[in-house]
Amino acid sequence: MINANLKSSYAADERVLDNRYKQGFVYGSILLLALFTLFGSDYAILIGSQMGILLIAVVGINVLTGYTGLVSLGHGAFVAIGAYAVTIFNNVATGIIPAGIMPFLSLPFAVFLAAAVGVLVGLPSLRVKGLYLAVATLAANFIVIFLIEEELFAPWTGGMVGLTTNAPNFFGWVLDTKREMFGLIAVLGVLALLAAQNLMRTRVGRAFIAIRDRDYSAEILGISLLRYKLTSFAISAAYCGLAGALFAYFYARILPEQFELALSLQLVAALIVGGLGRTMGPVFGVIVIVLVPELIKITFGAVTGDAAGMAQLRAPLQEIAFGALLVLFLLKEPLGINQIVDRILRAANRWPFARG
């Protein structure tokens, strides 16, 4: 519990960033991101972009799993839908829609298509819960990848071979470098986080939380489970669709194998490690899932050097170290890294008085 945040009006209580720490953190982060976009090394920009794309998808999973309490193991499918929708839209509409306004149409199209499919995939959530729902959503991943790879749709989806994607063009400004793309990803990533934070202030967000805490109690309170569960699926799928669209813009080519089950599991793992149902949970989760393996790689490389047998030995060790780290985090703090960070901040805030 954070103390010393006196609010003297409802307006102050209702603000998205309801205390000075949060404001300072958000504005500071935005400044850092801007500086990073300008001065980060190419490699750092690549890793940053990968993190940003994954972050948006994990924020989506957080809406569904963290806030509404519905587990999904099929969200890789929505990332795929976003990626393919934006590319196919672009390919089909080239010549009809001017290139400079294409992303303003193709991005919303990708997001809405993902949301629509999300509603469809969410239908079983009305009848099944928990692990059963997880298994039901698993099917989404397989079906979508199957359809993408199907010969019948290959003229549009490229089938097994994948599709070459286009760089987005905003009124003639083509984002064809990784740095420019990172700028876009960072802007949308911050907006996605703020939107998720804002969502929980609204009636819809509170309904999600009520459903998570006890769905039949929520129904008795007058919350329509049909409406809100499907809304939750749609919103989370839309986030994943946006992540997919950015993925397609960022990489020069998309292949169906990039969106398979491993991606869905990675999204859920990132959320659990980061912290379910917390705005910053996805951020911490993505840092651990993307950045930590890179850091382990760099550290191991620096320690062992380029000696002949070392690379061979290093690779499996890196995987083991990463796995062990995940287990350690979960054992030490099942509520995710967000909780660890909270505890540290709280102690710092109260220092030198009571800790914890």
Add this chain to the structure above:
Amino acid sequence: MTLSRRSFLATSAAATAVMGTPMILRAQPKEYVVASSLPLTGPFATAGQLVSPAMKMFEALVNEDGGIGGVPIRTVIEDSGYVPATALANYQRALATEPNMVLYYGDSTGFMKLVAPELKGKNATLMGSTSFASDLANPAENPYQYLPGPSYEDQVDILLQNIKNAGGTNVAFIFSNTEFGRDPIEHGRKKAEKLGLEVVLEETTKAQGADIPTHVTKLAQSGAEHCILQGYVTGVWPQLIGGARQFGLPTQFYGTFWGMEKLIADRVTAEAGPFLDGYSGVMPYRYSYDAEEAPIYQRYAAFQKSAFAGTPLENYMPTWGLQSLISMNLGVEALRRVAGKGEELTAERAAEELAGITDYDTGGFFGGPVSMKNNKIGTGRVYTYEAASGLFQPTSDWFTVE
């Protein structure tokens, strides 16, 4: 000769010019870097773990021969886990951290396709890979990527030609439902038609855990004399052949490069009996034990004996390792040609020199001198497995296809 003012000035001007001219016009780096992504973990870890030491051998031998234009090379190996995006991150990391990187070696068709559009300007590097995907042999679109042998389409051409030469009348294609499996099938169908071979079956299977009895039954119903298997590495193809033999089918089976590894055939023979006896396939290179006419293999063997004692590489270099070695040798040859002309080792120049490699003696990898055409080398021959000796023996001459 008297030293006039005029001749003094002329002589001193000439002397200044000679002494003042830098010996090397450009500062040469201390070392060049050859980086690679290999599947050291994941589904193809077996291959990656065997190829990785070969990289270090390559480094040692290239440096023994004076590196590239007198500058030694250093190899860097990163794990990709056979995930294209990870390999791409490895490549980007290498670009960012190794300013003197002149050659890259990738580990999958997926990676090569993912990275291809990125190879522009300062992000371009000459790039070989483990893939023989037909799409990659396209210098107009991917000038920096090359195949160290024939594409899968070429390999199927070689097999079909061989079947025709042996008097075959029909053929079946069984392939995995992957990009790798599907790669040469359409082309193979056309080529078979051209040669007057009837395609009696086109059957897709899963890449792993395929439903063997169903596929074997279909093969039996088709009445195929010959069957080409494509898109498998360690699994499915041995089971398919085993299933067909149990069924009593006399069909002759053929594979392409990735289905031709002696280590796999030996293991299958040891575990399940000699049913792979007579299995044939196309191989672009000599096997490492066929070193008589391959001086470079003899050199490798000597190195392997001392450096890899006690490992599977002590007496045998897998075909996967050979592919990596020739791929990087070709890259280094192109770079040496650029360095030999005193030019900077840019990807553009390296690609130009690579495309210009003609009648080049690889030291015995291939049957004779080879040429780069369309960024590939369309040469190979048919080998047949002898279960008793555990060796793939050549059963055709070297074919070259365009």
